[in-house]
Amino acid sequence: MGKRTILNSKHLEITLKRLASQLKENHQNFENTVLIGLQPRGIHVLERLKSILEKDLGKDLVCGQLDITFYRDDFRRREQPLIPSVTNIDFIIEDKRVVLIDDVLYTGRSIRSGLDALLAFGRPKSVELLILIDRQFERHLPIQADYIGKQVNTLPSEVVVVEWEQLDGEDMVILTEIENG
Amino acid sequence: MDNLSVEHLIGIKDLTKKDIELIFRTADSFKQVINRPIKKVPSLRDITIANLFFENSTRTRLSFELAEKRLSADVVNFSAASSSVKKGETLIDTVNNILAMKVDLVVMRHPNPGAAKFLSEKVDARIINAGDGTHEHPTQALLDAYSIRERHGEDFNGKKVVIVGDISHSRVALSNIFCLQKLGAEVMVCGPTTLIPKHIGSLGVKVEHDLRKALEWCDVANMLRIQLERQDIKYFPSLREYTMLFGLDKELLNSLDKEITVMHPGPINRGVEISSDVADSDQSIILQQVENGVAIRMAIIYLLASKIERN
16 A cells, blocks of 8 residues: 655644744734634644644634534435534634634535535634645535645545644654555 | 444334434534524435324424424424324325325324334334334433433433333333433332332332432432323322322422432423422423433434435
């Protein structure tokens, strides 16, 4: 099984810092901005960015976690039911500038579900998308990210795995072949 | 990932502990959903559900209908009072006619025990039992246990629950006994001898005829209604005597040396099995039970619907 490292821990750190700077460029002091990580893996990107930005700005940012399970378009197209994760949005998103955060952008279907799920909480002023890894050329829907960590060209038979120190022992982004695929 | 081990929800008897815990976990998410500004998710937009009520119901029926609508399913309602059942149609014919209109899932309440199981064997749709005679009422038991879990924590081991009242005629009691035992809780039934089935001890439940002793033993008391409509003969001299011996009032509740949780599946007969001040007290979780009912039913419908094949 082929395995290729896309980002090692050092590069991942640099990338996250750049993304944080780009966010700062557009949102300055984050007065009217909320950051929302998509469950299950986007919340780890959010956590890192949050700690970088909070250290930098010296204040707490408004952050939430959004689960998209009930808004997905593949209900009943799978063998197993889709079991939801926790949604944690205890603030009003009405008229806020929302940054949706996920780890990998591939077909765009998760983000489509995420937008639907988000709008159930109200009408934000604007929504932007921040993605750590953008797998280009395999989009099923017209969705693009506003902030991109790294763009990669991949085959449908490959999968991008983002690993985090607190979960998997090391920060790393790798590209592997799907087993039996 | 997990899936339910059953294709229909006929009774708690068929469920495993894992099934029940999966339903609870899923209900946690739906409880979040129904507390949002927009209380609706699009998951079941291609599913049609028929609610068949051959027996009166307010709470259960509304609760199911809300759960279905909040999952974006299409809903048709049917009640026996205004239907062809009165004209002599059989149950299977009635249901097959409804299924011919492309219905995927049937929620049914019926006065005959076993009606839901019978239907699940004869027709091609998922069945959810919303109460069949004096047999089972699985969604009520699940929402009761879910409400206990919310108040007392996820671990049911060593939890003591007493079910007080008309055990003989209660489907809620039977489903509750199965559900709580599967989760690891201890169950006691309490009521007049005439209203407690003779061999209920064989289910592994304790039997008590003194309400005070039962309350001193338990952490949670589930007060049931006297189902006069199901009683063919008189089982006790008078309602007033029943209230004196088995009614829960504030005085009795306050005289216990601990704070127990009070539940009631509704409809309440205030002043009979439970006094008004107890029903409205902080120890009562009666309205939480109703709220949780919608979340639990959403979870059950969601999990069963995910097993329906697309065609």
